Amino acid sequence: MANVFKGKLPCGYPASVSSKTPISSSNEGEAAHSLRHVAQLAGVSVATASRVMSGSSHPVSTKTRERVLSAADRLSFEPNRLARALVTAKSQTVGVIVHDISDPYFGEIVKGLEDGLHSEDYRLFVASSDRDPVKELDYVRAFHAHQVDAIVFAASSLTDPSYAEALETLSARFRVRGGVIVVLSDHLLEGPRVRFDNRRAVADMVGYLVGRGHRRVGYISGPPELLVSGVRLAGFTTAVAEFGLATGPEYIANGGFTVTGGGAAMGQLLEDVDVTAVVAASDLMAIGAMRQLLASGVSVPEEISVAGLDDIPIAEYGPVPLTTMRVPTYEIGRHGASILLEALAGETPDDVVLSSQIIERESVATVETPG
Amino acid sequence: MANVFKGKLPCGYPASVSSKTPISSSNEGEAAHSLRHVAQLAGVSVATASRVMSGSSHPVSTKTRERVLSAADRLSFEPNRLARALVTAKSQTVGVIVHDISDPYFGEIVKGLEDGLHSEDYRLFVASSDRDPVKELDYVRAFHAHQVDAIVFAASSLTDPSYAEALETLSARFRVRGGVIVVLSDHLLEGPRVRFDNRRAVADMVGYLVGRGHRRVGYISGPPELLVSGVRLAGFTTAVAEFGLATGPEYIANGGFTVTGGGAAMGQLLEDVDVTAVVAASDLMAIGAMRQLLASGVSVPEEISVAGLDDIPIAEYGPVPLTTMRVPTYEIGRHGASILLEALAGETPDDVVLSSQIIERESVATVETPG
DNA sequence: AATGGAGTGGCAAACGTTTTCAAGGGCAAG
DNA sequence: CTTGCCCTTGAAAACGTTTGCCACTCCATT
Numbered sequence: 001m002a003n004v005f006k007g008k009l010p011c012g013y014p015a016s017v018s019s020k021t022p023i024s025s026s027n028e029g030e031a032a033h034s035l036r037h038v039a040q041l042a043g044v045s046v047a048t049a050s051r052v053m054s055g056s057s058h059p060v061s062t063k064t065r066e067r068v069l070s071a072a073d074r075l076s077f078e079p080n081r082l083a084r085a086l087v088t089a090k091s092q093t094v095g096v097i098v099h100d101i102s103d104p105y106f107g108e109i110v111k112g113l114e115d116g117l118h119s120e121d122y123r124l125f126v127a128s129s130d131r132d133p134v135k136e137l138d139y140v141r142a143f144h145a146h147q148v149d150a151i152v153f154a155a156s157s158l159t160d161p162s163y164a165e166a167l168e169t170l171s172a173r174f175r176v177r178g179g180v181i182v183v184l185s186d187h188l189l190e191g192p193r194v195r196f197d198n199r200r201a202v203a204d205m206v207g208y209l210v211g212r213g214h215r216r217v218g219y220i221s222g223p224p225e226l227l228v229s230g231v232r233l234a235g236f237t238t239a240v241a242e243f244g245l246a247t248g249p250e251y252i253a254n255g256g257f258t259v260t261g262g263g264a265a266m267g268q269l270l271e272d273v274d275v276t277a278v279v280a281a282s283d284l285m286a287i288g289a290m291r292q293l294l295a296s297g298v299s300v301p302e303e304i305s306v307a308g309l310d311d312i313p314i315a316e317y318g319p320v321p322l323t324t325m326r327v328p329t330y331e332i333g334r335h336g337a338s339i340l341l342e343a344l345a346g347e348t349p350d351d352v353v354l355s356s357q358i359i360e361r362e363s364v365a366t367v368e369t370p371g
Numbered sequence: 372m373a374n375v376f377k378g379k380l381p382c383g384y385p386a387s388v389s390s391k392t393p394i395s396s397s398n399e400g401e402a403a404h405s406l407r408h409v410a411q412l413a414g415v416s417v418a419t420a421s422r423v424m425s426g427s428s429h430p431v432s433t434k435t436r437e438r439v440l441s442a443a444d445r446l447s448f449e450p451n452r453l454a455r456a457l458v459t460a461k462s463q464t465v466g467v468i469v470h471d472i473s474d475p476y477f478g479e480i481v482k483g484l485e486d487g488l489h490s491e492d493y494r495l496f497v498a499s500s501d502r503d504p505v506k507e508l509d510y511v512r513a514f515h516a517h518q519v520d521a522i523v524f525a526a527s528s529l530t531d532p533s534y535a536e537a538l539e540t541l542s543a544r545f546r547v548r549g550g551v552i553v554v555l556s557d558h559l560l561e562g563p564r565v566r567f568d569n570r571r572a573v574a575d576m577v578g579y580l581v582g583r584g585h586r587r588v589g590y591i592s593g594p595p596e597l598l599v600s601g602v603r604l605a606g607f608t609t610a611v612a613e614f615g616l617a618t619g620p621e622y623i624a625n626g627g628f629t630v631t632g633g634g635a636a637m638g639q640l641l642e643d644v645d646v647t648a649v650v651a652a653s654d655l656m657a658i659g660a661m662r663q664l665l666a667s668g669v670s671v672p673e674e675i676s677v678a679g680l681d682d683i684p685i686a687e688y689g690p691v692p693l694t695t696m697r698v699p700t701y702e703i704g705r706h707g708a709s710i711l712l713e714a715l716a717g718e719t720p721d722d723v724v725l726s727s728q729i730i731e732r733e734s735v736a737t738v739e740t741p742g
Numbered sequence: 743a744a745t746g747g748a749g750t751g752g753c754a755a756a757c758g759t760t761t762t763c764a765a766g767g768g769c770a771a772g
Numbered sequence: 773c774t775t776g777c778c779c780t781t782g783a784a785a786a787c788g789t790t791t792g793c794c795a796c797t798c799c800a801t802t
Contacts, residue, residue: 032547032548032549034757034758034759035758035759036758044781044782045781045782045783046758046759046760046782046783047760047761047781047782047783047784048780048781048782050758050759050760050761051760051761051781053759054759054760056760056761058761058780058781059779059780060780060781061779061780061781064780064781076544078512078515078516079516079758079759080457080516080518080757080758080759081516081517081518081759082453082456082457082462082517082518082757082758082759083457083757083758083759083760083787084758084759084760085453085759085787086451086453086454086457086757086758086759086760086786086787086788086789087758087759087760087761087786087787088759088760088761088787089787091453092517093496093517095494100482101472101478101481101482101485102475102478102479102481102482102701103475103478104473104474104475104478107472107473107474107475107478108473110472110473110497110499111471111472111473111499114472114497114498114499115499118498118510118513121513123466123496123513123514123517124496124497124498125464125494125495125496125497126481126485126495126496126497127485127489127495128481128482128485128486139489141449142489142492142494143494144449145449145450145451145452146452146453146463146464146494147451147452147453173447176403177403178403259688287688291688313685314684314685314688317630317658317662317685317688317689317690318688318689319688319690330473405787405788405789406788406789407788415751415752416751416752416753417752417753417788417789417790418751418752418753418754418790418791419750419751419752421788421789421790421791422751422790422791424789425789425790427790427791429750429751429791430748430749430750431750431751432749432750432751435750435751450788450789451787451788451789452789453787453788453789454757454787454788454789454790455788455789455790456757456789457756457757457758457759457787457788457789457790458756458757458788458789458790458791459757459789459790460757
C-alpha cells in the first residue's frame with residue numbers, strides 16, 4: 001500500500017524506483033486483484049491486459065491474449081465496473097422508481113425490467129417512493145449521483161402541477177448529463193414510453209358488460225390525485241356516452257384504490273342508484289365491492305355483476321372469482337427494458353403500446369333483456 | 372474536453388500551461404459539473420472544495436465554506452459517487468438477491484430493506500433469481516464487480532450441497548474484498564442474520580389448533596428442495612410429537628408452495644386420513660386447500676379447519692378469511708438493513724430474531740370434545 | 743524579538759480502468 | 773538494402789474524487 005517514494009519531487013520521477021508498489025508474488029486467489037496484477041502475472045502491460053479483458057477492438061495476438069486470460073483466471077480477476085464507468089461515462093446501471101415495491105403490480109414491472117436488463121449486463125437500482133413526491137425527487141437526485149445511465153418511472157404520477165415542475169427540472173438536469181428517461185404508461189414526463197392504454201381498457205370492459213346486456217353500470221374510481229385515475233375514468237365516461245348508457249355523477253364513486261375504499265364506494269352506489277353491474281378501477285376495489293355486496297345480502301353476479309381491472313393474483317381467489325381486465329405488468333417492464341436499451345444504444349425507439357385482455361371468471365352475469 | 376497540451380513530456384509539466392482544460396465561464400446550470408468547476412467558481416483548490424462537500428473533518432473557514440457551498444449550489448453540483456467510491460473503497464450500494472421480486476413476500480422484504488438503507492444514503496440493487504442457482508451465482512459475481520458493500524440473501528436457499536459449495540466459494544471471495552454478507556432467515560450461508568423462527572411458527576400454530584380441541588391434524592408441506600420447507604416441516608413433526616397427536620406419514624402431503632399444489636395435496640389428505648384440521652406451510656397452499664375442500668362439499672371451518680402461514684394480502688380475501696401466522700416480512704427487511712449497517716460500521720451485530728403472531732380469522736373452528 | 747502552535751489551504755498522488763499516441767518488429771515491395 | 777506498411781505492444785493521460793503531507797499566516801507565548 002505505502003508508496004515507496006516519500007520525498008517531494010515535482011514529477012515523482014526518481015530514476016529507477018517504481019511509484020507503484022511491487023506485488024508480492026504469492027497471493028493468488030486472495031484479496032482484491034486489479035488489472036495491474038493480471039498484467040504483471042501475464043508479463044504484459046496494463047493497457048494490453050485491459051484490451052483483452054474489455055473485449056476491445058484493438059487487436060491483440062492470440063498468444064498474449066491467452067496469457068492474459070489465464071492470468072485473470074488464476075487470480076479470479078473481476079474488473080472494477082466503477083473505475084470503468086469513470087472513464088467510459090457508462091455505469092451500466094439503471095434506476096427504477098415505483099410507488100410501492102411490495103405491490104405485486106409494481107413487482108411484476110420491476111421483474112420484467114430486471115429480466116430484460118440483466119441479460120444485457122445492466123444492474124437495476126430500485127426505489128419505493130410511497131407516492132411521496134419529495135422522496136421521488138430525492139431518488140432522482142441520488143440515482144443521478146450514482147451516475148445511472150437511465151431512470152425508469154414506473155410510478156404513475158401525480159396530477160399536482162408543482163410536483164410535475166419539480167420533477168421536470170430535476171430530470172432535465174439528468175438528461176443533460178446524457179441520461180435517458182423512460183416512462184412506463186401514464187406520466188407527465190416526456191421520454192420513450194411503453195403505453196398501456198388504460199382508457200381503452202376500461203372502455204372495453206364497459207363494452208363487454210354492454211354485450212352482456214347491462215345498461216345501468218356504476219363505476220368505482222381511483223384517487224383523483226393520481227393521473228391514472230383520471231385516464232381510467234375518462235375511459236368509463238366516453239364508453240358510457242358511446243353506448244348511450246344511463247349516466248350521471250351518481251353512477252361514480254371514489255374508492256381510493258383500496259379494498260375498504262372499494263367497499264365504501266359500493267355502499268354509496270347501492271344507496272344512490274340502481275345498477276346491474278359495477279366496474280372498479282382496480283381489482284382491490286372490486287374485491288371490496290364484492291365483499292360489501294355479499295355482506296348486504298346482494299348476490300354476485302346474479303343480482304349485481306362486478307368487474308375489475310389489473311388482474312392481480314388475488315383476483316382469482318376472492319369471494320367470487322373476479323372477471324377483470326389483465327394489465328400486462330410483466331410485459332410492460334420487459335418492453336420498458338427493450339426501449340431503454342435501444343435508447344441507450346443511441347437509437348430513438350418508438351413507443352410501444354400494449355393491449356389488454358379480458359379475463360372471464362365468475363363475477364359477471366348476463367342480464368336477461370325483457371323483449 | 373480536448374487537452375490543451377499534446378506534446379510528449381515525462382511529467383506533463385510545461386512552465387505555465389495547465390494540463391487541465393480551462394472552463395468556459397458561462398455555463399452555469401448546464402452540463403455535468405465536477406468539483407473542479409465548483410473550486411474554480413469559488414476561487415479555491417479542488418481539495419478545499421472536496422473537504423467542504425464531503426464533510427471532511429479537516430477544518431475549513433466558514434467564509435470559504437460558504438463560497439464553496441454557494442458555488443456548488445449555483446452549478447447544482449452533485450458529487451460523483453463512483454469517483455468517490457473508487458478512492459474510499461465504499462460504494463454506498465448493496466445488492467439483494469430474492470427468489471421472485473413479484474412475490475409480495477419478497478417485495479415486502481425488499482421494501483423494508485430499501486426503507487432502512489435509503490435513509491442512510493445507501494442504494495439498493497435488486498436481483499430476482501427465479502430460484503435458479505446459476506443465476507444467483509451470476510448475481511453475486513455481478514454485484515461484486517459493481518463493488519457493492521454488502522450482499523443480502525433473502526432467497527431461502529436450496530438444500531442441494533453442490534449449490535451450497537459454489538455459493539460459499541463465490542461469497543468467500545466477496546468477503547475477502549471486505550464485503551459483508553447478510554442473511555435473512557434460513558440459509559446455508561454464514562453471516563449476520565435476522566432469524567425468523569419458522570420452526571416455532573408452525574409449532575405454535577399446531578399448538579393453537581390443539582387448544583381448539585383438534586387431535587388429528589394434517590400438514591401440507593412445501594417443496595423439499597427448499598431449506599425452509601424442511602424447517603417448517605420439522606416444526607410440525609416436533610409439535611405433533613410434543614402434543615401426542617395422531618401421527619404418520621399419511622398425515623403429510625406435498626403442496627409445492629402453489630395454490631393448485633395445495634389443492635392436490637388436500638385431495639390426497641382427504642383420501643388417506645380423517646383429520647379435523649389442516650395446516651399448510653404457506654397461505655397460497657391453504658387457499659388451494661380451502662378451494663378443494665369447498666369443491667368437494669366439505670365446509671370450512673365447520674367440518675375441517677384450515678390454517679396457513681405467511682399472512683399474505685390474499686389471506687384475508689380468500690373463499691374463507693384465513694386464520695394464519697403472520698410472518699413479519701417488512702420487519703425482516705427492516706432489521707436486515709439495521710444489522711447490515713452495523714456490520715458495515717465495523718461492529719459485529721447480534722443476530723436478531725423475530726417472532727410471529729397468529730392472525731385469527733374465520734377458517735378455524737373449535738371442535739366439540741365429547742366428554 | 744524569536745519561538746511555536748493552531749488554524750487554513752494547496753499540491754499531488756492514488757483509486758482501477760480505458761484510450762490516444764507513438765514506437766518497435768517483421769515483412770513485402772521497390 | 774532501403775522504404776513503407778501492418779501488426780502488436782507499451783507509456784501515460786484522463787475520468788472525478790479523497791487525503792497525506794507540507795506551507796503559510798496569525799497570534800500568543802517566552
